[in-house]
Amino acid sequence: MNQPLIDTTDYTVPGLIFNGVGCLFWVVAYVVLVLEIRKKKFVEMPAYVAGANIGWEFVWSFIYHPDTGLLYALSYQAAFFLDCYIFYSTLRYGTKQPIHPEMKKYFRLFCLVNFGFWIMFCYLYRNEGYDTLNGANSGYIINIILSLQCLFQLLQTRDTANFSVLLAWSRTLGTGLITVSLFYFFPDNQWVQFLGLSCLVMDSTYIYVLWRRHGKLI
Template identity: 25%
Template sequence: MLSNQMELFLQYGLAIFWTVTYVLIIIQGFKDRACGMPLPAICANITWEFLFAFMMPFHPLQMIISLVWFLLDCVILFQGVYFAKKQFPPRLLLPAIFSLLVISLLLHVGMIVEFHDQEGKYTAFGINLMMSILFIKLPFTQGLKGQTIYIAYYKMIGTLCASILCYSLYPDSILLLLLCLLTTIADIVYIGIIHRAVHITKRSSAPLAPTLRA
């Protein structure tokens, strides 16, 4: 068990690092004219934050954090819709996003009721794992657009803070432990992929060395 001061430190850590992650995704998204978060992850995130900011807040600090994240995710969702309409017509894209939002919201509510989880910890860590897996796919579908190595690192640090805090609060939960471990592994894989992609991009864009002549 961690001390109350350490738990509070981890709470602030996950709030700060995840907020910075969202802000960096937004900045890089506008810079690259691409969405830096997969649409299913955005929909799952934004519905969770809506629930725990407006409908089921369980702590004043958590409510404020969820509200900030919700507003930031609204911007990311706008990016997802705006920049994706070059690839998908609105008559297909908008119903798909609406369907994802409804499905996500219903699943959140269902899991909260089924697991008696008023804090939303199972859905939160489930979303986190799904997001980390989808982030691994992102460089293969859109290259480095909307992504940076800083986003990858801040995301992992924020998740580590949440994982350590979760284990301290619920040390007997095998499911939560597995979700935390698998998310950490996926984040490390994602960082490795981004590092590799950045290295390849730099190497391909580097000027050729002059040829020595006898």
């Protein structure tokens, strides 16, 4: 990749700062998630969206690269390699999540097919010209599904001892700061801005529900 560390050719410095810190918070979220999995043998990442998450990261780490600079590309790759362990753990422990009993018979096959589907979706979405040059459009399609699935999973689970408040904050701050950067990067792209704000509402609701269950905000 012959890229500058941070590419200011098409983006403003404030937008790049918000985006970069947001990406960093997502890496932190993945580290927290990995540590929580190792400790609890439970994957908080909703199983139905795990394949989409790693599929997007694969495409934007190894097929395409964000045009924001090498530092951002490396953060995408760091997230991908952490997500490899998360996806592997999903295959092992994902049926501990609220899943219909009939679905458990085909759970691993579904996860693998879902992974392959999202690789093709993200690749073709960018190849056909529907995505931005840093993957924001496809990323927020997946993020809206992730935020919704996280909230559904939390509401379906009575005992939330396996759910991490730190992970919730890291994920919310990561998406929230990246959403702020969208207003700098793509001021006319109201569609992705709307998705970003919708994620913020759902992620904030998630933290509120978790606070009501755990009695603590951090």
